[in-house]
Amino acid sequence: MSPNTPLRAVIDLDVLGPVISRHIYGHFAEHLGRCIYGGFWVGEDSSIPNEGGIRRDVVEALRKLQIPNLRWPGGCFADEYHWRDGIGPREQRPRMVNSHWGDIVEDNSFGTHEFMALCELLGADPYVSGNVGSGTVREMSEWVEYLTRAGDSPMASLRRQNGRDEPWKVPFWGIGNEAWGCGGNMRAEAYADLARQYSTYVRDHGENKVYRIAAGASDTDYAWTEALMKALCIGCGPFPQNIYQAISVHHYTVTGPWEDKGDAVKFDNDQYYSTMLKAQEIDQILQGHSNVMDVYDPHKKVGLVLDEWGTWWNAEPGTNPGFLYQQNTLRDALVASVHFDAFHRHAERLVMTNIAQTVNVLQAMILTDEESGALVLTPTYHVYAMNTGHHDARALDVDFVGALPERDVDGTSIPLLSASASAKDDTALVSLSNLDAEQPATLLLDLRGRAVAGWTAQLLSAPSLNTHNTAGDPVAVQPVDFTAVKDHPSGLELELPPHSYVTVSLNLEV
Numbered sequence: 460m461s462p463n464t465p466l467r468a469v470i471d472l473d474v475l476g477p478v479i480s481r482h483i484y485g486h487f488a489e490h491l492g493r494c495i496y497g498g499f500w501v502g503e504d505s506s507i508p509n510e511g512g513i514r515r516d517v518v519e520a521l522r523k524l525q526i527p528n529l530r531w532p533g534g535c536f537a538d539e540y541h542w543r544d545g546i547g548p549r550e551q552r553p554r555m556v557n558s559h560w561g562d563i564v565e566d567n568s569f570g571t572h573e574f575m576a577l578c579e580l581l582g583a584d585p586y587v588s589g590n591v592g593s594g595t596v597r598e599m600s601e602w603v604e605y606l607t608r609a610g611d612s613p614m615a616s617l618r619r620q621n622g623r624d625e626p627w628k629v630p631f632w633g634i635g636n637e638a639w640g641c642g643g644n645m646r647a648e649a650y651a652d653l654a655r656q657y658s659t660y661v662r663d664h665g666e667n668k669v670y671r672i673a674a675g676a677s678d679t680d681y682a683w684t685e686a687l688m689k690a691l692c693i694g695c696g697p698f699p700q701n702i703y704q705a706i707s708v709h710h711y712t713v714t715g716p717w718e719d720k721g722d723a724v725k726f727d728n729d730q731y732y733s734t735m736l737k738a739q740e741i742d743q744i745l746q747g748h749s750n751v752m753d754v755y756d757p758h759k760k761v762g763l764v765l766d767e768w769g770t771w772w773n774a775e776p777g778t779n780p781g782f783l784y785q786q787n788t789l790r791d792a793l794v795a796s797v798h799f800d801a802f803h804r805h806a807e808r809l810v811m812t813n814i815a816q817t818v819n820v821l822q823a824m825i826l827t828d829e830e831s832g833a834l835v836l837t838p839t840y841h842v843y844a845m846n847t848g849h850h851d852a853r854a855l856d857v858d859f860v861g862a863l864p865e866r867d868v869d870g871t872s873i874p875l876l877s878a879s880a881s882a883k884d885d886t887a888l889v890s891l892s893n894l895d896a897e898q899p900a901t902l903l904l905d906l907r908g909r910a911v912a913g914w915t916a917q918l919l920s921a922p923s924l925n926t927h928n929t930a931g932d933p934v935a936v937q938p939v940d941f942t943a944v945k946d947h948p949s950g951l952e953l954e955l956p957p958h959s960y961v962t963v964s965l966n967l968e969v
């Protein structure tokens with residue numbers, strides 16, 4: 460290869476890999492800070508336009524992302540939430556202390572009916588996290604019955620008394636959360652037994668088939684995953700459909716010690732590259748859990764669900780530290796794009812992910828101004844928007860030929876280009892991240908196997924990595940048409956700007 464030959468990314472457009480489930484683009488909303496209250500929910504009497512108390516602008520923005528599912532009510536909150544406190548007339552609902560998040564009083568005005576109404580408005584599948592840590596098997600079992608049972612039953616009647624005749628569909632159910640920590644400080648084997656027990660009573664009522672997700676490991680705790688896989692006892696008899704069908708894992712991008720995770724907006728290039736090193740670790744973590752699962756389940760019947768991920772910075776100065784409100788810059792967008800590339804590569808085992816969290820908490824899609832109520836879309840939102848073409852598409856391998864630009868970060872060499880691709884019907888979508896803070900990257904997309912009839916491309920970048928959107932400047936970071944693309948005999952040649960995210964949508968000839 461001549462020294463002038465640009466780096467090539469070879470994509471065989473006709474070699475289709477596993478389906479990238481749209482649920483990989485899932486979301487998470489906890490009773491935490493201003494995610495539910497002030498984020499999704501403003502109440503019916505608010506001057507902010509709302510649909511039965513739910514902010515209309517938030518719903519409209521999320522519908523554009525085609526959000527496939529929404530996890531609720533936690534997180535750590537799930538294991539102290541008692542669902543019966545959140546039904547019936549709002550003024551009569553008992554109050555509780557949200558001890559994990561700000562130690563504030565929760566009035567339960569947003570409960571089961573409000574959540575299900577939100578999912579209906581969003582067109583998203585509900586993913587309900589049940590309470591194992593401080594709840595009971597009966598409580599969880601009755602919640603499923605309340606939500607999903609038609610006809611005559613005690614819980615179906617109670618639901619009807621509260622104004623809802625038809626049962627809802629609830630396809631996803633979490634058996635607790637972080638059982639090794641805030642969800643009960645359990646040991647893996649003890650929790651695995653509880654997960655079997657609770658799952659048994661999460662019944663399929665009528666047509667509603669529940670996909671039960673056992674609370675999984677933190678980061679690289681592969682022993683936790685192994686304990687849950689052993690407890691499934693695949694091969695001991697018929698595949699245990701009445702126990703759990705998937706295992707979760709949580710991994711946050713945290714740069715620095717827990718006590719000082721760094722500022723969301725003020726960071727230098729070294730801190731930026733350390734963040735990219737951390738973000739890229741997700742690939743190895745997913746591989747590690749998949750490897751363990753493969754030993755017990757080589758046919759990949761059990762799903763892996765990353766139901767919490769994202770950046771976690773110090774809370775914005777002047778805000779309640781227990782509310783986990785943080786700004787979101789172009790750096791966060793690149794953390795997201797690197798994660799999505801890894802998710803696509805692991806699509807065979809990884810069936811769902813949920814970013815933490817959708818509004819006003821951690822790596823949010825949407826920030827709402829506390830005073831004015833103004834809504835701001837974050838750079839991370841735009842990566843989700845640019846990637847909707849990957850939903851339910853078939854993964855395509857991207858093979859780099861040539862020397863990938865790299866950088867030594869804290870003794871580890873990290874690639875400064877990240878890519879993934881997928882195809883659906885007669886289109887293919889290629890995602891490209893140039894992680895170099897300062898240098899552009901020239902890349903040849905070497906497209907094989909199918910003829911390309913046309914293309915469009917979008918660019919997400921900004922003058923600096925810490926550029927972010929605010930109520931005063933809501934479009935400082937937003938996608939624009941990308942034109943630095945030239946036709947080439949082998950495909951397309953692109954000049955990716957420094958710190959940029961680019962998607963190329965290809966129309967394939969039939």
Ligand code: AHR
Binds near residue numbers: 535767
């Ligand atoms: O997303 C914030 C918290 O992080 C969740 O409540 C918990 O599950 C995790 O530790």
